[in-house]
Amino acid sequence: MFAGAAALLGVTAGQAQAAEVSYATHCVPPSGVGLPEIDGTTKVDITAPATAKVGDTVDIVWKFTQAASKNPDIIDLPADSVQPSGTLKAAGAQTASVDMVGPRENPAIPKGGDMVLSDMKGTLTLTAAGQVTLTPDAYVVNALGTNTTCTPSESVQPAATITVTAGEGSSSASPDPSGSASASQSQSPSASASASTSTTPSASASETGDDGQTDFTGKVVDIPYTCQSPLGEKKATSPIQINAKKDGGSYDLTVQFKKSVMDSPIDIPAGKVKPTMQVVLGGADEGTVKVEGPLNAEAIPQNSPIEIPDLKGTYKPGATGESTLSPGVLVIEAMGTTTTCTPDSTAVSLTLNTEEQASGASGGDSSSSSSTTTSGGLAETGSGDHASLKALGLIAGTAVLLGAAVFTFMPRRRTS
The missing domain is CATH 2.60.40 (Immunoglobulin-like)
Known part of the structure; x- marks a missing residue:
């Protein structure tokens, strides 16, 4: 038996x-x-x-x-x-x-x-x-x-x-002519991370005059980034939109990444991901304005989407005239690491008719005096030298293989 x-x-x-x-x-x-x-x-x-x-x-x-x-x-x-x-x-x-x-x-x-x-x-x-x-x-x-x-x-x-x-x-008995044998389980899936290249048409800046208007909507512009992380370099393109709401002589800015949803290859606890970006001023004005997103409020399970939240800050004009706003360097702090993403080229998303304000931006970095602040501060490196940004957006996961490591991320289109 x-x-x-x-x-x-x-x-x-x-x-x-x-x-x-x-x-x-x-x-x-x-x-x-x-x-x-x-x-x-x-x-x-x-x-x-x-x-x-x-x-x-x-x-x-x-x-x-x-x-x-x-x-x-x-x-x-x-x-x-x-x-x-x-x-x-x-x-x-x-x-x-x-x-x-x-x-x-x-x-x-x-x-x-x-x-x-x-x-x-x-x-x-x-x-x-x-x-x-x-x-x-x-x-x-x-x-x-x-x-x-x-x-x-x-x-x-x-x-x-x-x-x-x-x-x-x-x-x-009839032997297997191929002589092959199969495992009782399936092979581990191949996972090559790839950045989605935006197909959003190139857009010119939104030119707006005040005339009592308080809300200003920018154009979506495709920005090619090179990202540098502790684990290497990678390129990605993301459609970005800069919007503004006038508040007295200043403007509350909101920056949206339209294709920055990613699947995380690891479990990320709540409060571990923080993005910051410099909005570049041009035209009549000069300098940069820092905009920031909140920490992730909830834990992000492995293989679940991650997205860069809306980034917010305050722009106090330092000049009178037509001032332009363009996406600049993005810095992401996640799980104890910092990734710096620098645009290979940028484009104007929004143009505003501004009036100079005391202690405004012109010629300098307005973030120190007029943008929202964050506790802890982020390492802002590479803002002037194209230091690359490797895994556009939130380190969607650091992957360490047998002696090798790589950032992986899977952009998805924002649903709202």
Whole structure:
């Protein structure tokens, strides 16, 4: 009865064996993140039955005892944010590629800590009698939605051998002609982050005269940004609109990012994301006006949308005449890191007929005297030298792979 049940479950009576193999490994981070490729040593235990029969489907377990590198000294990696997948090579009496995959399960991994990868599992249906060797091959580490690919850089020794005997009726068995085997779980999804390029038509500035008017609506302008974060550089284009409401001699400004909704690859707690932007003055006036958004009021779950909220500030004119307002440098502070985004080029969104006010903007940065203030202050770097902005908007997630890190973000169109 036991043997029959074992056969039904694809389990053999042969005792399981485990053997460790160590091999040099070359790991490649996602392209475009400016991080070096990694050379390290992978150590793996492969567990499989010592003996089995033709026709049996055997379970194989790949256990990482050492990953090819540590977590870089950039960011703490959250729990359950890393998933490995890979390929195991069967050779000898039977040739096959066995797909292996592990669950997205890991403890929190601090900066500089050892990478901890879950056990990968797969199955192999045996089709021929003889010795079948099992050798680990390439693997992929998916962390926070991005992939690092690791391949052996030397010949790898077999880590386990299954002795396969002829089973009853094996002479009439029809082996799988492809010799392939599939994992019991699907491969981890490929996640390449891509910025959405705006298709909003180029718009000229909204020219407005006061004449008793108090509300002024700017044109939507497409602004190409280069973003610089601690983890690298990336480009993105966002449609932006600057609106104003007259309040005495000053103007309350509202800056809206029309395509800055992103999916977060990690859980972000409430109160951890803060954007700030400099509105550039031109025409009759000079200087910049700082506008700011609120901290995120609620926690943002992994894979849920994030958006840059409306940024607000106060513009006190420093000159009389037609003054223009254009999007400038955007700074985002999130999860203890700062990303600075500088426009590759800018465009006028709003033109106002202004009257000079005491202590107004002309010739200087008006943010210190007339824009809304924030507690804590943000590091405002790169405002004058095109220091790049990499992941337009809220670090939609820092992703640290096996020794590599990259910002990922997925812009979406604002729904309201």
